[in-house]
Amino acid sequence: MNAEQYNPFDPGLPPARARALPWLTVMAGSLVAIVPVVAIVPLQPPLGLLMLLAWRLIARFALRLWAAAPLGLFDDLLSGQPLGSSMLLWSITSLAIDLIEQRMVFRDFWQDWLIASGAIAFCLTAGRFVALPVGAHVDAPLTIQIALTILLFPMATRLVAWIDRKRGRNEVGI
Amino acid sequence: MAPARDRRTGFSRRRQYGAFLAYVLAVAGAVVGAVLLVASTFQPPAFAGLRMTLGSATAPISGAFVAIGDAVNDIPATIGHYFFVHDENARLRRELDQSRKLLMTARTIAYDNRRLRRLLAIRDRTPDTVVTARLVSSTGTSGRRFALLNAGRWQGVAPGMAVRGAEGLIGRVIEAGPAAARILLLTDPESIVPVRRTGDGLPAIVVGRGDGTVDIRSITTNVRLSRGELFVTSGTGGLYAPGIPVARVRANGADSAIGQPFIHPDTLDFAIVQRAFMPMPPPTPAPRP
Numbered sequence: 001m002n003a004e005q006y007n008p009f010d011p012g013l014p015p016a017r018a019r020a021l022p023w024l025t026v027m028a029g030s031l032v033a034i035v036p037v038v039a040i041v042p043l044q045p046p047l048g049l050l051m052l053l054a055w056r057l058i059a060r061f062a063l064r065l066w067a068a069a070p071l072g073l074f075d076d077l078l079s080g081q082p083l084g085s086s087m088l089l090w091s092i093t094s095l096a097i098d099l100i101e102q103r104m105v106f107r108d109f110w111q112d113w114l115i116a117s118g119a120i121a122f123c124l125t126a127g128r129f130v131a132l133p134v135g136a137h138v139d140a141p142l143t144i145q146i147a148l149t150i151l152l153f154p155m156a157t158r159l160v161a162w163i164d165r166k167r168g169r170n171e172v173g174i
Numbered sequence: 175m176a177p178a179r180d181r182r183t184g185f186s187r188r189r190q191y192g193a194f195l196a197y198v199l200a201v202a203g204a205v206v207g208a209v210l211l212v213a214s215t216f217q218p219p220a221f222a223g224l225r226m227t228l229g230s231a232t233a234p235i236s237g238a239f240v241a242i243g244d245a246v247n248d249i250p251a252t253i254g255h256y257f258f259v260h261d262e263n264a265r266l267r268r269e270l271d272q273s274r275k276l277l278m279t280a281r282t283i284a285y286d287n288r289r290l291r292r293l294l295a296i297r298d299r300t301p302d303t304v305v306t307a308r309l310v311s312s313t314g315t316s317g318r319r320f321a322l323l324n325a326g327r328w329q330g331v332a333p334g335m336a337v338r339g340a341e342g343l344i345g346r347v348i349e350a351g352p353a354a355a356r357i358l359l360l361t362d363p364e365s366i367v368p369v370r371r372t373g374d375g376l377p378a379i380v381v382g383r384g385d386g387t388v389d390i391r392s393i394t395t396n397v398r399l400s401r402g403e404l405f406v407t408s409g410t411g412g413l414y415a416p417g418i419p420v421a422r423v424r425a426n427g428a429d430s431a432i433g434q435p436f437i438h439p440d441t442l443d444f445a446i447v448q449r450a451f452m453p454m455p456p457p458t459p460a461p462r463p
Contacts, residue, residue, distance in 0.1 A: 034232040034322075036239045036243060036310050036311055037311065038311070038312040039312050039314040040319075041386050042314060042315060042316060042319075042384075043314065045315070064196055066200040069200070069203025069206065070203070072207060073207075077221075077224060077228045079315050079316050080316040080320045081316045082214040082215055083211070083220070083221045083225070084212075084214055085207070087211075091200055092204055095201070127316070130215075132363050136363035136383065136384040137383040137384050137385045137387075138317045138384040141317075145315075
């Protein structure tokens, strides 16, 4: 942001809209499942999870701690996983990040990326065992999917940081 | 990142209770998720209504995207056709000459076939088409291979119907909403299709592997499956009409081999939904004691 563009007195969006915006971006990430591609191999990165992690790690009070469950329910309705799997896994991830935050108070971006990588690997691997029999041959695509999602995390954080800046600096969502 | 000062709740009772309630709700969300997961594991179609209502809302949107994509893709093809129309004409004339002879033979064989079947008194059932619609999206993030069909109960689609494309079998309907239906693709790890080999009628089953290929497992033992052999639906079980191409063997194997499905879901344009070939009879009421 340029110095002349920066206005410390910019009120930003009204509080209701500023609070709804993180929810909407995560749901938009889940809605990527409706793009008209009939995939043969499951390689699409779970963008809903990615956006949730980016919000959680970059702007931690943007989403309430319990927001992971309803957002996970919405993702379950679209993603084809058995209903409740994202709801459970995203809630666990959200609580685990909260625990980590109490230990690692001063973090930089690399540590955020590491935490997000762990969360992505956990959610996708657990989701695979929840949805598919153990003998299914999806482990190679799953590994590629995890790697792709981890590599997309910096871009998601850039996007989230940009949206968060547009929202304004009002203290919402304590 | 510096620690946020908002974590401390201070002496405010309201903020203390608020922070505590957030944790309670988060754990409750996880517990509800676990309960729903168990419920949907033991009874997969339990939440089909919810899913398919949302699907009915998203399928038209995906369908509109498909139409736009088709329009854009058609432009280079149209230009190409304009330039190569003469060569194509010559090629088609050659092919027509060749196929005319084949057609005569096939007509004779078809007549013989009809006559012999009538002699044997075989009752033929032809599967009737319910609707022709597009597959508009699929589950690209999940390991399950589902596709969303742009037609639902309003068009007469019901769970259990078979779905085929022009080249071969696509899968079957497992959930139907008002205007969208969910198709279990052939390559899903939980899809099983009874098939037979085209050459000798060897019975086998085709089980999805989850990575775009299928396992072809012979029912009898000591069987060689060699590369290029074709498998078509056998009609066993009454769901799929017999004779729909399913898969081709990709590598030699004994008793079991990896196969390549005939359909390429990423290039699908239209899917044909057919009524179950030989529907299950309604359950007989239990005799009253």
